[in-house]
Amino acid sequence: ELKVEQNPLFLSMQEGKNYTIYCNYSTTSDRLYWYRQDPGKSLESLFVLLSNGAVKQEGRLMASLDTKARLSTLHITAAVHDLSATYFCAVGGPGGGADGLTFGKGTHLIIQP
Amino acid sequence: KAGVTQTPRYLIKTRGQQVTLSCSPISGHRSVSWYQQTPGQGLQFLFEYFSETQRNKGNFPGRFSGRQFSNSRSEMNVSTLELGDSALYLCASSGDRSGSSYEQYFGPGTRLTVT
Numbered sequence: 001e002l003k004v005e006q007n008p009l010f011l012s013m014q015e016g017k018n019y020t021i022y023c024n025y026s027t028t029s030d031r032l033y034w035y036r037q038d039p040g041k042s043l044e045s046l047f048v049l050l051s052n053g054a055v056k057q058e059g060r061l062m063a064s065l066d067t068k069a070r071l072s073t074l075h076i077t078a079a080v081h082d083l084s085a086t087y088f089c090a091v092g093g094p095g096g097g098a099d100g101l102t103f104g105k106g107t108h109l110i111i112q113p
Numbered sequence: 114k115a116g117v118t119q120t121p122r123y124l125i126k127t128r129g130q131q132v133t134l135s136c137s138p139i140s141g142h143r144s145v146s147w148y149q150q151t152p153g154q155g156l157q158f159l160f161e162y163f164s165e166t167q168r169n170k171g172n173f174p175g176r177f178s179g180r181q182f183s184n185s186r187s188e189m190n191v192s193t194l195e196l197g198d199s200a201l202y203l204c205a206s207s208g209d210r211s212g213s214s215y216e217q218y219f220g221p222g223t224r225l226t227v228t
Contacts, residue, residue: 031215033217035219041221042203042219042220042221042222043203043205043219044219045216045217045218045219048215048216050215088156090156092215093169100146100158100159100160100161100169100171101146101148101156101158101217102158103148103155103156103157104155105155106155106156
């Protein structure tokens with residue numbers, strides 16, 4: 001059974017600081033996703049990582065994937081208040097394509113001025 | 114291009130009733146997946162449909178069922194509702210499995226409350 005663990009689950013940080021969210025998963029997968037969810041809203045896709053060593057960046061967010069370690073990271077650089085949200089990582093099943101995703105429990109991020 | 118749409122957005126039902134939720138994927142997408150989100154269990158995969166066929170199913174009881182129509186629109190049905198079925202139900206659409214599109218685009222969700 002595929003398991004996905006995120007840490008930390010809660011994170012309060014100050015604007016301007018850097019931090020990293022970690023996502024570990026238990027079995028081989030070819031797809032790793034990062035999503036953002038604002039309160040009462042749906043999921044917004046941030047990144048899809050498909051290969052070992054993949055790195056993607058968008059604004060102050062950068063995601064990376066190490067398939068050998070079964071680890072992905074989401075790094076936040078010089079955080080701003082607008083990045084406050086819950087961040088989920090999700091891993092695709094071994095069947096490839098659009099199989100159901102297994103989600104981590106989410107990291108609730110609060111960025112304080 | 115229009116995004117994923119879900120109807121209704123909010124629903125209140127009574128225990129024992131049944132409910133049907135609808136999802137229209139992005140035009141051209143043939144895969145629709147359904148997820149349940151609750152504070153206790155988080156986001157859980159329900160099932161996935163592709164070209165009117167259920168390809169994958171999560172670990173949910175048989176009270177949860179779905180179908181997909183020839184235009185790729187999908188419905189999910191929950192029979193004999195229980196209080197624990199109160200959740201945000203999200204559907205996601207994605208492109209052809211054989212292609213390079215692994216992206217899953219989520220709809221706004223249907224908030225179901227069972228009383």
